[in-house]
Amino acid sequence: MSCVMNMSYVMKKIGFLILCGVIAGIIGCFESEKKYDFLLNSEQGKVSLKDFEGKKLIVYFGFSYCPDVCPTTLALISNELKKMKNNEILLLFISLDPQRDKDIKATNEWLRYFYANSTALLTQDENELATLARNYGVIYKKVPLKDSALEYSIAHSNELFLFDSKGRLFQKISDLSQKSLHNALERFLMLDQQTNQ
Known part of the structure; x- marks a missing residue:
């Protein structure tokens, strides 16, 4: 018993x-x-991740004064999406340099030179940027440049965050070789087809 x-x-x-x-x-x-959500400044005013629901997103942290890494990555994204004949994916560019990128219209013009369907987003201040970067696992650091008109640059990790149309993180891509990015974007674009079958 x-x-x-x-x-x-x-x-x-x-x-x-x-x-x-x-x-x-x-x-x-x-x-x-x-933790991936935000409330950031855009050309249209304040936006959150929810405002982009229904769209597939690539989120990328960088800055417009970047001499090499950011332009190379943006060109790579653009080339791959052009090859796939896709212009539906929206690229959200979160600036790691809100001080120099504060002219959001100019930052968007620079950004759209690489990929037309993109928008720049700015944090209110450095504290908000530090919190958001930490939530995404993005590492960055302001590096003083002696004897340069730029005064400083920003060293940063280089990865992409793919979000599905429901605002859920699909994949973080750290290997930004052409082949790796191509394969990841191919899987990302097939996502809706797989769930609809």
Whole structure:
């Protein structure tokens, strides 16, 4: 009799632990998605990740005064999307240099030279930028440039964040070789077709 009671108690305990695990997983998933959200300045005013729901997104952190890494990456993205005959993906460019990129119209002109369907986003201040970069796992640092009219540059990690049309992170791409990016974008573009089948 006590053995049956103990077994019943153990089963209830296991059921409770499984339920707690499921709830924790759901909360954890929600929290991890929430950390990528933002409220940033754009040419159209303040926007959040939710404002772009229904669109596939590439989020990229960089700055318009970047001499090499950012232009190379933007050109690579543009070339790959042109090859795939796709102009539906929206590129969100989050500036790591809100001080010099504050003329958002000029920053957008520079950005759209690489890829027409893109928009620049600016944080309010350095603290907001540091928090957002930390949430995305982006590393950056202002580097003083002696004897240069630029005064400083920004060293930063170089990765892309692909978000599906529901605002969920699909993939983070750190290997930005042409082949790796091509394969990742191909999978990304097929995403809706796979879920509709």
